[in-house]
Amino acid sequence: MTLNPAQTPTKTAPRDGIRVLSFVSVSVAVVCALPMLAVLIAALSGGTETVQHLIDTVLGRYAATTLLLVLLVSIGTFAIGVGAAWLVTMARFPGVKILEIALVLPLAFPAYVLAYAYTHVLDHPGIVQATLRDVTGWGPRDYWFPEIRSLGGAAAMLVLVLYPYVYLLARAAFLQQSGTTFLAARALGSSAWAAFFKVSLPLARPAIAGGVLLAVMETIADFGTVAYFGVQTFATGIYTSWFSMFDRAGAAQLALCLLSFALLLALLERIQRGRAKYHDPSRRSQAMPPIQLKGWGALAAIVVCGIPVVFGAVLPIGVLLVMGLGSEQNLFSPRYLGFIQNSVTLAGIAAVVTVCAAISVGFFQRLRPGRLSNGSAYVARLGYAVPGGVIAVGLLVPFAAFDNAFDAWMRATFDISTGLLITGSIWLLIAAYLVRFLAAALGAYEGGQAMVHANMDAAARSLGQTPLGTLRRVHLPILAPSLLTALLIVFVDVMKELPATLIMRPFNYDTLAVQAYRLASDERLEGAAVPSLVIVAMGLLPVILICRQVGRKR
Template identity: 80%
Template structure:
């Protein structure tokens, strides 16, 4: 990639170039907003006293740690096996339907894990279709047989694996497609079997991409609340919510959030280290594509089944289940109540997407405009939000702003005998700010990916024609980056539609979204009713997946 020079001469920010100082201030403010929840959680946890922490350590903390680590291990192993296996088969082999599977394997990304949990509970729970049919056929009673319990850590891990393996699949497939055939063929010439050559040559070369995908899946696992809460699996995410609402113990919530924050940041550091150090290069300049192996007979059938299972279990079957459930429910999507849920969801998602995109442009363009320690630090801090679970961000924003609201109210009461109430806490805009912190990394990644296509000479040409930094951004960068900007908007929009923990904790009173409504109905065991808002969430979630599928299809040609 070509190095980009600062637009102002001698590396100095000039006010007469209209906007560089404004961009710098904006980038620093965005970074500060991303850092605020983490600092607030740290401060609240440290000032909460040791009694609460000691009580947590003696009661629930060991269980939270064990269950969270169990989920992390199961999801990491499951996403690795499914993602890498499917990526290798569709990239390095040819069998009937492989072109369809290249795209179909991405479709489960449209599902939030908690929606998948609702569908499979309706199918596999004791009163569900499968066990009811089993009892009808065999004549068994409820205690005459054993059936796997869906509401368990293993069931939660299965739901998370089915929706998160596409992270590994996409990155592993891209890595396999970029590999040259030289090393693999050399191993085959030296007598290695295809399996041994894959295990000792191709897999290590793709390890950085695979590890990055697995770590992304693990980060999503520790941030998940809807699935584990519905299955009554006690993790840090459910502990934060319980401490905040059921026990009204902010110190306990902050200390649990600090533990989860530390684990999330550790994973982010590990991902950064492995991505920065693990690199593989082709020994020659010629890139020889790997010749795909033609499969036939039993091998082709096994490959077809291997690729079909995650697609059926992760997308097709849940869609059918939800449609059947929705048809049997009494929920009317066209009622004024549901129109309100849709309006609230779209309002939050649109506002958060616009704010997040503006923040990403500010941080990303300032890093290009003034490369240096300040801009690099702002970009690094802005990316931290993706590693921080929504529940942690919610606690980190509510604690300082609740204190601010209480201080203002106390001052106004003392001076003017006026109660101001809650000015910021419980507002839509604080919730939108939480979304911005949570999903800024995704928007920034999409923006920076498009920004690499803008050559430095374009900046120089704009500068020679008298354009200010903001003028260059408006007239040169933004028109070229329109596809990347739309992609970033869409990704954040859909992520906000699916977000549950931050919305549950921070939403204003009587301001429910589709995700909250689905969670409420499912918590009341009204699964058929929960299917209706869940289907809308999945339908919206298909939009970015379609974009990804189009990119996958183009690369596969």
């Protein structure tokens, strides 16, 4: 009789652990799906009048501008990312080892920070045009100069900060290719460039397409750059409809258009990744033969690889430092310390919550592969395709309705006003960050999880470990580096996130990103440089980790 009570915990504990993981995974998937469902419902319940007004006025302009911006960024990131990746992989020239790492540095910059820096330099009162007028004696109407505050300027800023996505994936693909096919093409009379276009580029196409689509996702989600440059896209339209026109239905319908486009891109990325396969019939793996460049060829390679680094990282840092030193902003004042505290608090909480959610979803999928776990993981990954403005609208609509209804009920029943319990706190903003960046945390976690062999799970079970015990005592110690990387990536992404923070932050709860945007909107660019520099400094942390990995994978 005494055996049954002792045996009961060992039988139910694994089931309880699985139930906990199942509940958490499904809950995370529901939270990730909620903004999309809320946007759909709000858009459909807005009435045809708003839809017709949008079609007659701004919808065509928003669509055309967004598509043109996506096209320009796609071409730019492809050209710079693939060209730089091929040169540092296939060629040997002075400084190649430094450049292959430095090419990742622009990833630390939000595009809107580059916009502030280059506007300060290239705008009409900036140092470049002022010097041109002083040297030539020209007046403002005597010469033509490219307008930085334009669609082309916004595309240039986005290209400079997003090409590392393509560069990293293309470089990894080129390094993994066997040199046998390339050598065969050369033996058949093809030049190095012909072999690149006929062999190496098609083999790397899935990785390159994935990098370009990541850049496109970030482009349609961008708000700070296009808003500052006055470029009317769906992202700026959502914010204008919500705050300036107080048209919730119009904002939801614009968000639905942007969400549909983002999900279409995510579907295309999944299809092309699933169909792209490559089989090397030979069992030999030979490294790609490097090309030694000298003279003008080496100089051209240095210029091609150095220009993105100079204009994407070195020059902006110098400009921001000069602007910050000339501003009247005191980084150590109580006001700025409050901005830093708010930013670090949001980023820290969001990083921990998001990584914990990624662990739950990823481990449940490994422990119980099936429709429920795979479906939860798939829905959880959709957030990377949803812009921050869409997530903000999708969460605010239902929770604001709940807050108002609950407050009305409390007033009528108990004569007590509860105010905004959910939408007036930071927790709804944390949920938005969770939805937006869970895919990044899942990717880092699953990359490390591949190192945990299935035999380790079997050994842990044979020693009496429950699923949660196996996670705590076996998986987490092995996955510590990957989890640290995931924490840093989410932390920095939250520090840089602008649209969701701008729309959803509680009253009088500003962050560094919001402060930089506000100062730049007031044309106080020198002041905006101070919070921008702090954001960039924070962004360098995960980029340094990525650079270390780039240096090792040679």
